[in-house]
Amino acid sequence: MELRHLRYFVAVAQERNFSRAAEQLNISQPPLSRQIRELELEIGAELFDRTSRPLRLTDAGRLLYQNAVQALASFDQVRGTMSRHFKAGTRHYLIGFVGSILCGRLPQVIREFRAHMGGGIAISLIEMGSSEQAAALREGRIDVGFGRLRVNDEGLRRIVLTKEALVAALPADHALADQSAPLSLGQLAAEPVILYPRPFRPSYADQVLSLFEDHGLTLDHRQEVRELQAALGMVAAGAGVSIVPASAQIMDRPDLVFRPIAAEDAISPIILSHRATDSSAELQCMVEISRTVYQTDREPGVEAVS
Template identity: 50%
Template sequence: MELRHLRYFVAVADERNFTRAAERLNIAQPPLSRQIQQLEEELGVVLIEKGSRPVRLTEAGKFFHAHAQELLEQAANLKAMTQRVGKIDRKFAIGFVASTLYGLLPEIVRRFRARYQTLDISFHELATIEQIAALKDGRIDVGFGRLRIEDHAIRRILLREEPLIVALPVGHRLAGVDGPVRLADVSQEALLVYPKQPRPSYADQVLAIFRERMLLPQKVIEVRELQIAIGLVGAGQGVAIVPKSLQGMIRTDVVYKALDEPGAVSPIMFSVRQMDRSPELTNMLEVIYEIYEEMGIAHTRHRL
């Protein structure tokens, strides 16, 4: 059994039609049918119900399809990693969501770059879900995101849970409240969430916090990015729930207040390809934990 057999079978199973699968694979239909027949003979089981239109998989076929997809993804990951490791010019691509730039990511990269000066480091602003795709096709080597997206081809390490705060216009009624602001009071305001696309995103994470507490924001306004949300807060168009590190974004028209919700946090996730154990990634994790320990930030050490 070869990888081409897996590709051929997955194409037929996905398209549910031999003609469309042959077009997708850029081969003629008769050779494709023979390859599937040879695969069934080698396995000794029937994978596709005979004469079914559209194509229907047997129970064995459904099982084989799921695992064949996984093996093909692993092969693609292995190819991307091997090509990266084999390059003479060492390149290291970092994907990040915009909000991480207001936290420790700049210091992490500065220290990492100073320590490993032979690396050619590049940066790519990508939503968390976009980072997953970019890791799988080799466009980036590590991602810093905020969503707990599960993908068997990607390993996700929780670096820490960052508290969330509320951004308010200067002069807002909640800005003068003594102590933390209640989420129930925030729900009475127009809520600015970001990014609008792609989804799922940090916007869904924020809205889930309200749903978990049986709260419904009076009005939800979706905007394209973080900077637009904060700008509209300053213009008095609503309020926004943001990571605590955004307090460093100094604006004369915005006030930041703590939330009276201990469970209102946003995870910072370190994402890599499942099989990637390259020294660059291990070294970056060491730099991250070194900085956390210097700053007294609670964390659990993980190894690749």
């Protein structure tokens, strides 16, 4: 399976017609049909219901379409990043981050870093889990990472910028929504719990599971979704409750309420990670700005460097 197979398949799926897809791709229809047939033979299933007009995707086709669109978007992002890098002739700085951190102070950190470094550096943000950030740092694919998990690696250093409180997200009409006192973990464990993120493991979801387990609790009913926004949407729809960083409250929704949790260890760190050998001016600037924005040195009990 090659990228061209996926591009051809996505074009046919979107146009729902081989002739129009061939025009869009600037090729003739017979080669396009052959490429799709090759793809079907490799997968072992038909991707289109050819008896339908317009064409319809089969179950296998729908599954492939979802994944093909994501794969092509990722490839195009990589190609665009590399193209901009070499055309610009400037230093390129790659920052990994976990999605939930964007709700808090990270955007301010990036803005101030960009302003301080000026036009001599091109900055790219890449969403990835904390464990993936560690691998990307070792391999030189990113320059710095912002995550929530402590990843032990002799080649890396980490700075815990802050320890963020966790809160419970509830549907606005939930029975616990009107409780004025902080909610206990036992109360929350009795509810269906929406966890995230699903693609990256270990992840923030494992932090939440560990929090319950440390208090002798298990989640009998839980569901995992891809990201914070999806988790909050599921909560709003009445599918359960979710444990989220306090900064998520910035997404003010009338169909949700957020309540504090009655557990001192209901926290999640925000961690800056970098290569141990990196002594660049860019890293020093990033660390200084991050410490200032997160007020790291003013918070008691915050781990400095390890």
